Amino acid sequence: MIKPPKQNQILFLLTVGLLAWFVPGAGHFILNEKKRAIIIFAAIVITFCAGLYAGSIGVIDGVNAKPWYVAQIMNSPIVAVLGRLTATGNYPVYGRPNEIGQIYTSIAGLLNLLCIVNAVYIAHLRRTQAVED
Amino acid sequence: MSAVTFLIATFTSPENISTNPQSILWLLPLVASIAVVYKATKVPTIKLGSFLKETVLLFGSIIVFMIVIALFLCTLAWLITE
Numbered sequence: 001m002i003k004p005p006k007q008n009q010i011l012f013l014l015t016v017g018l019l020a021w022f023v024p025g026a027g028h029f030i031l032n033e034k035k036r037a038i039i040i041f042a043a044i045v046i047t048f049c050a051g052l053y054a055g056s057i058g059v060i061d062g063v064n065a066k067p068w069y070v071a072q073i074m075n076s077p078i079v080a081v082l083g084r085l086t087a088t089g090n091y092p093v094y095g096r097p098n099e100i101g102q103i104y105t106s107i108a109g110l111l112n113l114l115c116i117v118n119a120v121y122i123a124h125l126r127r128t129q130a131v132e133d
Numbered sequence: 134m135s136a137v138t139f140l141i142a143t144f145t146s147p148e149n150i151s152t153n154p155q156s157i158l159w160l161l162p163l164v165a166s167i168a169v170v171y172k173a174t175k176v177p178t179i180k181l182g183s184f185l186k187e188t189v190l191l192f193g194s195i196i197v198f199m200i201v202i203a204l205f206l207c208t209l210a211w212l213i214t215e
Contacts (some may be wrong), residue, residue: 035179039168042139048167049144054159056147097147100159107163118174 009127015095016123018117031126040115047108048075058080058091063065068102074109074116083131160199166190 020027026043028034036130062069062083073079085091093101137145150156168191 035171039173043166043169047163050162052144054148054150056145058147079173091145091146096150096152096156100150100156104163107167111167115170115174117191128212 009124010126013120013123017116017120020119021074021112024026024076024112024115027116028122031119031122033122040112044075044108044112044115047111049107051067051101051104051106051108054104055093055097056091059091059098059101059105060086064088065102068106071106071109072102072114075105076112079109080107095126159194164195166191168195 016027016030019030024043024044025037025039027037028040029037058067060069060072060079060082062080069079069083073083150159155195165188172184172188172191173179175186
């Protein structure tokens with residue numbers, strides 16, 4: 001059975017959003033915005049890795065630093081795996097490395113949120129224009 | 134130590150970053166990243182020259198704005214404490 005167009009569009013937007021969340025830049029990639037996707041992927045992954053380098057994976061702390069964790073998980077669901085790993089308390093980090101690590105990883109997450117919203121918006125615009133044409 | 138062990142070790146132990154004024158320089162790569170991603174979502178078409186120009190302009194604007202705010206806050210603190 002063929003789904004009605006509106007339901008199809010919601011499914012498409014959801015797919016774009018989820019892909020963009022799973023891999024930074026993937027949302028733009030499937031919309032054929034390859035240059036944009038590569039730039040977004042490189043910038044977000046480098047920022048996130050710089051944060052982990054500065055403060056270690058211990059900066060991802062879903063127990064004692066929940067607000068930071070909410071921003072960090074916008075990077076990718078992989079952050080949840082790292083969160084489970086650090087929940088054991090084997091990777092303690094304090095002071096300036098912790099601050100810098102948390103800021104870098106959280107900003108990377110918020111930038112990815114911006115990219116997710118942007119990818120979904122572009123997908124919505126294209127679908128709307130296609131229907132109008 | 135193998136390369137893989139070294140790579141994993143860099144992400145499992147924090148770097149030694151002291152609280153001296155130089156540590157504020159950690160701000161620069163973050164601002165660059167913000168400028169790159171923001172411009173990547175905003176420019177209509179990505180062409181190397183114009184994209185770089187727009188990114189550098191935004192990067193510079195953010196840095197200048199932060200310096201102005203820092204100077205304003207320093208002056209305010211000086212006026213209050215003097």
